[in-house]
Amino acid sequence: MTNIDEIRSVLLRMSELLLLSGLDDWAHELIRLARKADSGYFAVRPDIRQMYGGMGSLNDVVLYKSGRVLQQENDEFDVLRERLYELTRD
Numbered sequence: 814m815t816n817i818d819e820i821r822s823v824l825l826r827m828s829e830l831l832l833l834s835g836l837d838d839w840a841h842e843l844i845r846l847a848r849k850a851d852s853g854y855f856a857v858r859p860d861i862r863q864m865y866g867g868m869g870s871l872n873d874v875v876l877y878k879s880g881r882v883l884q885q886e887n888d889e890f891d892v893l894r895e896r897l898y899e900l901t902r903d
Contacts, residue, residue, distance in 0.1 A: 816900055820857065821850045823897045830890050834876035834883060861901045 824847040831840035842864075850857045864871040876883040876890055 817850050817854050817857075820854070820861070820897065820900050821847045823893050823900065824850065824861075827890060827893050827897070830876060830886050830893075831874070833886060834878055836874065836876070839871075839874060858901045861897060865898060 824843045828840040828843040828847070831837070831843065846857055846860055849860065871894060874890070874894075876886045
């Protein structure tokens with residue numbers, strides 16, 4: 814699997830977890846980026862890296878459903894979030 818394939822795969826899995834938690838706006842943004850990845854690494858990298866900074870960033874996302882923290886899903890999301898960051902480091 815090339816890096817861009819893994820980036821796309823990570824983005825799509827993260828979007829599934831976000832949809833499960835009802836965070837549709839975030840999920841749709843990651844789906845958009847997965848599609849943009851078809852244009853290549855340098856087309857999508859800046860948009861991905863931009864999501865990691867500041868308040869309300871991807872780093873602040875916590876998955877909930879019906880008022881309960883989804884611990885297993887958050888654990889997986891954290892691993893994916895870190896992997897995506899690693900994949901887009903230069």
